[in-house]
Amino acid sequence: MPKAYDPAAIEERWAQYWVSERLFEVRTPAPGTSHPRAFTILLPPPNVTGNLHMGHMFEHTETDILVRWHRMLGETALWLPGTDHAGIATQMLVERQLTTEGTTRQALGREAFVERVWQWRRHYGGAILSSMKRIGDTVDWSREYFTMDERLSVAVREAFVRLYEDGLIYRGAYIVNWCPRCQTAISDLEVAHEEQQGNLWEIRYPVVASPGEFLTVATTRPETMLGDVAVAVNPLDERYTHLHGKTLRLPLTNREIPVITDDWVKSDFGTGAVKVTPAHDPNDFAIAQRHNLPSISVMDETAHMSAEAGPAYAGLDRYDARKKVLEDLEAQGLLGAVRDHVNAIGKCARCQTIVEPRLSTQWFVAVNKTPNKGGDSMAEMARKVVCEAKPGDPASKPLRFTPENYEKIYLEWMNNIYDWCISRQLWWGHRIPAWHCAACKKITVARRDPTHCAHCGSRQITQETDVLDTWFSSGLLPVTVFGWPPPQGQSTPDLDAFYPTSLLVTGFDILFFWVARMIMLGCYFSKDVPMPDGSKRALKDSVPFREVYIHSLVRDADRQKMSKTKGNVVDPVEIVERYGTDAVRFTLASMSSPGTDIAFSEARTEGYRAFANKIWNAARFIFMNVERARETGIEIDHTVRGHVPKADETDPIETRWIVARLSSVAAQVGIDLSEYRFDLAASEIYQFFWGDFCDWYLEIVKLRLDFADSARKAATKSALTILLQTFESALRLLSPIMPFLTEELWHALYDDETPARSIALTRYPQGAAHSDDVLEIHFHLLQQLIVSVRALRKDLGVEEKASVPVRIRSAHDGWVFEENFDVIQRLARVSSVELVSSIPEGATIRSTPQFDVQVVYEKTIDVLAERERLTKELAKLEKNLASAERQLSNPAFLEKAPPHVVEGLGKIAADTRLLMEKTRKALKDLA
RNA sequence: GGGCGGUUAGCUCAGCUGGUCAGAGCGCCUGCCUUACAAGCAGGAGGUCGCAGGUUCGAGCCCUGCACUGCCCA
Numbered sequence A: 001m002p003k004a005y006d007p008a009a010i011e012e013r014w015a016q017y018w019v020s021e022r023l024f025e026v027r028t029p030a031p032g033t034s035h036p037r038a039f040t041i042l043l044p045p046p047n048v049t050g051n052l053h054m055g056h057m058f059e060h061t062e063t064d065i066l067v068r069w070h071r072m073l074g075e076t077a078l079w080l081p082g083t084d085h086a087g088i089a090t091q092m093l094v095e096r097q098l099t100t101e102g103t104t105r106q107a108l109g110r111e112a113f114v115e116r117v118w119q120w121r122r123h124y125g126g127a128i129l130s131s132m133k134r135i136g137d138t139v140d141w142s143r144e145y146f147t148m149d150e151r152l153s154v155a156v157r158e159a160f161v162r163l164y165e166d167g168l169i170y171r172g173a174y175i176v177n178w179c180p181r182c183q184t185a186i187s188d189l190e191v192a193h194e195e196q197q198g199n200l201w202e203i204r205y206p207v208v209a210s211p212g213e214f215l216t217v218a219t220t221r222p223e224t225m226l227g228d229v230a231v232a233v234n235p236l237d238e239r240y241t242h243l244h245g246k247t248l249r250l251p252l253t254n255r256e257i258p259v260i261t262d263d264w265v266k267s268d269f270g271t272g273a274v275k276v277t278p279a280h281d282p283n284d285f286a287i288a289q290r291h292n293l294p295s296i297s298v299m300d301e302t303a304h305m306s307a308e309a310g311p312a313y314a315g316l317d318r319y320d321a322r323k324k325v326l327e328d329l330e331a332q333g334l335l336g337a338v339r340d341h342v343n344a345i346g347k348c349a350r351c352q353t354i355v356e357p358r359l360s361t362q363w364f365v366a367v368n369k370t371p372n373k374g375g376d377s378m379a380e381m382a383r384k385v386v387c388e389a390k391p392g393d394p395a396s397k398p399l400r401f402t403p404e405n406y407e408k409i410y411l412e413w414m415n416n417i418y419d420w421c422i423s424r425q426l427w428w429g430h431r432i433p434a435w436h437c438a439a440c441k442k443i444t445v446a447r448r449d450p451t452h453c454a455h456c457g458s459r460q461i462t463q464e465t466d467v468l469d470t471w472f473s474s475g476l477l478p479v480t481v482f483g484w485p486p487p488q489g490q491s492t493p494d495l496d497a498f499y500p501t502s503l504l505v506t507g508f509d510i511l512f513f514w515v516a517r518m519i520m521l522g523c524y525f526s527k528d529v530p531m532p533d534g535s536k537r538a539l540k541d542s543v544p545f546r547e548v549y550i551h552s553l554v555r556d557a558d559r560q561k562m563s564k565t566k567g568n569v570v571d572p573v574e575i576v577e578r579y580g581t582d583a584v585r586f587t588l589a590s591m592s593s594p595g596t597d598i599a600f601s602e603a604r605t606e607g608y609r610a611f612a613n614k615i616w617n618a619a620r621f622i623f624m625n626v627e628r629a630r631e632t633g634i635e636i637d638h639t640v641r642g643h644v645p646k647a648d649e650t651d652p653i654e655t656r657w658i659v660a661r662l663s664s665v666a667a668q669v670g671i672d673l674s675e676y677r678f679d680l681a682a683s684e685i686y687q688f689f690w691g692d693f694c695d696w697y698l699e700i701v702k703l704r705l706d707f708a709d710s711a712r713k714a715a716t717k718s719a720l721t722i723l724l725q726t727f728e729s730a731l732r733l734l735s736p737i738m739p740f741l742t743e744e745l746w747h748a749l750y751d752d753e754t755p756a757r758s759i760a761l762t763r764y765p766q767g768a769a770h771s772d773d774v775l776e777i778h779f780h781l782l783q784q785l786i787v788s789v790r791a792l793r794k795d796l797g798v799e800e801k802a803s804v805p806v807r808i809r810s811a812h813d814g815w816v817f818e819e820n821f822d823v824i825q826r827l828a829r830v831s832s833v834e835l836v837s838s839i840p841e842g843a844t845i846r847s848t849p850q851f852d853v854q855v856v857y858e859k860t861i862d863v864l865a866e867r868e869r870l871t872k873e874l875a876k877l878e879k880n881l882a883s884a885e886r887q888l889s890n891p892a893f894l895e896k897a898p899p900h901v902v903e904g905l906g907k908i909a910a911d912t913r914l915l916m917e918k919t920r921k922a923l924k925d926l927a
Numbered sequence B: 001g002g003g004c005g006g007u008u009a010g011c012u013c014a015g016c017u018g019g020u021c022a023g024a025g026c027g028c029c030u031g032c033c034u035u036a037c038a039a040g041c042a043g044g045a046g047g048u049c050g051c052a053g054g055u056u057c058g059a060g061c062c063c064u065g066c067a068c069u070g071c072c073c074a
Helices: A007-020 A054-072 A087-100 A110-124 A127-134 A150-165 A222-227 A238-243 A282-291 A318-331 A378-387 A405-415 A470-475 A493-498 A508-526 A572-579 A581-590 A602-631 A653-674 A678-704 A710-734 A739-749 A773-796 A815-819 A821-828 A863-888 A891-896 A899-926
Strands: A038-042 A076-080 A169-179 A184-186 A191-206 A214-219 A230-233 A247-249 A256-261 A273-276 A335-348 A356-365 A400-402 A434-437 A443-445 A461-463 A501-507 A545-551 A804-810 A830-835 A845-847 A851-855
Touching (some): A007 A127, A007 A581, A007 A739, A038 A493, A054 A076, A054 A501, A054 A545, A054 A572, A054 A581, A054 A653, A087 A110, A150 A169, A150 A508, A169 A282, A184 A356, A214 A222, A214 A273, A222 A318, A230 A282, A273 A282, A282 A356, A378 A405, A400 A405, A405 A508, A470 A508, A581 A739, A602 A678, A602 A710, A602 A739, A678 A710, A678 A821, A710 A739, A773 A804, A773 A815, A773 A845, A773 A851, A773 A863, A815 A821, A815 A830, A821 A830, A845 A899, A863 A891, A863 A899
Parallel strands (some): A038 A501, A230 A256, A400 A545, A501 A545, A804 A830
Antiparallel strands (some): A169 A356, A191 A214, A191 A335, A230 A273, A247 A256, A434 A443, A434 A461, A804 A851, A845 A851
């Protein structure tokens, strides 16, 4: 075994082993058979175009820890992977490729283009999946899906048709966010808002009936005035009362438009008069609807002015048009004041192009509408799942969020939700299964491609060219991956076994995009699927997942959001190659405290690589001793290794102590993981492995491993047995966080005759808190003594290698020191221990409330340094005592504080007083 | 404009429903290559818990205001 741990030497091998041995595949249980409780997690499917970034690695680390933990608890743990076809992202990528080849998708034509995307996917689509294998994700690869798979496409189509039949999908002309570069509608969520310094222009609109009079409007977008259909003022605004119902002449055009009143208009904004341009502003669109006004589109899909804008402007880019409109208004003397104004602009989340509100015909899901067949709207169901609970038992909610505050954020959004625009003007995606009839203009929506119009029978039908929003198909995943739709009135074996899934681990950035949609669609479509026993599915079993754990965001070391444009993306694979996957996983786990973002720190990763190395070397030490044992004829029974060690009264103190510690750590880690406190679990294990197991237990156990003295053979064998058991258990405890290292050492521990094919398939150590309090007190006393002696040695300048005698004056429990003389001797380099009733005057000592200890050594102490130390300590003790006494002398405190607090503080005060006395004496003796 | 977080050691962060915590790792100082580990061992130094009030017998912890900072939504 090499002296230093080299992750590169082992990780690749295990990563391949886990996949090729198909260790984490979960078979569908045969119908009607009983099976262990299922723990099911759906992997948020990464974009097929994606590469693994630190955010993924973080999410996967947390998820994998949970999945491995649940698997080791004996549950059927299914983590289901797949990739998302990612409509816009993928199409853009392939289009860019075409550009470099000097061609375009339009030149290729739709069919050839789509085929081209498939080709791309076959060649490059698996990058992120390979990375997942490399970092040890224990997903079930046999169930891997792609959102455009035939099976899923059929399901997506079925879902669309059902929603259409239920009256929840409609087509209509609405203002949508339009990306002029992608040339498609995008959803509200795909728009990133930004503040930008702009202007607010005042424009004078002549009043038709009153020459020389103007109504001045204020606008941030003068170029859209060409599409104005009215000017609106607040009905209560007295400045404009006389103009109500009057007509204005729209400058630069010959159109006449009315002055209307609407409550929406804020009198204190601008001039209190706003132009109404329904085709280019969502608010204006709403006003136009209320007032039955027409819409005039003056821009085309590339954000150039259309013919409707008039011959002077048609063909101009929107910003060139703005310039010209302003110039023309200026020339006509109709331009008023120009003010600075900060306005919020929307940018396409994909390509950063400024989004144009555009009137267009799109497909929508009516999320607030009651279905034709009755029942709750989707949004209503989605609200109920987090609200409905048995009285006084919030844990009985069908769906819970961790951290809890996300429930509020989710509900807030769900309460204000608008209809969901699901059509995209792309070629890559699930094409909407609707056909337009050229004869009767009606629409036929069908499960199978129709040959004629369902309304008039005409054969002149053409399929809708739009595809579905990517989130429509990914929103269906919790049901579709398990075989939905089942035959009428039935279920599928996978839905029976795995739906609802147990947990969703994801980031809040896709809470609305994806989580909320899964909840709506999952509830809607699963509620008609009967339960395994044939009964009707209740709301609590319709949810796509019973819990949602929202993790934090990973940022770079300077707290900046990692993004490609900033160039501060930390490549996890590169870090993994330098430090090992385990160290990176441990870093991410230990930094994952809830609520705060993570600033990824390489320094910490370095620290955890050292931790891995520490364990590696502890293993080397153990193997060395196993080897020695074998050479001296001590055989360790292999079968004892898989058990959590048990100690009895006759075992040495360190044995009983480490066994108790292991037990309480195992118990605590179980609690931590159940609360998603990966950070606490990690630090608990770290502290145990390094602080307890290596620093104390291993050092002491060296005393027991005596291969020379045949009389001590039994004791040696017993010590080695417990050592092996403890180490083996600790490896299992650590394995969900550090799967590679623990797998390697675990196999080595068994000489490759392992009881299972992987440590991941063994059982997780269970424990109990505080299994032996008295013992812990005694062991702690021993530790304190050893630490005191070491400190004294340092103060006295005793050479590192020299052994010295010590005198101990102990209040009680002195036998602990006597009985464990050998431990003290080895760990503190002591030649003899003498228990005395008093320590000679003037000796340099260390004190605790329980004991005083003197190191007998001729070299004198650095008096000045010692005085400084003692003075400082005395001051601190005085401060503590004063604070304790202040409270203890307060009648209100004695009366109101709980007894155990009063008692505890009393003991602290007594101990402090004792220590102060000792410290004062030591100071005096120094002089 | 609305909402949600954060502010604790030089750095990165823990600190549970107020009492027994002022903590960890890294960094720093000192001494050690003690045959598992120098990616190590041992011993240290270092904080008025953002500021100001309040509640309480008692406040990093609860309340109010302020400052700085990050994010989400409009």
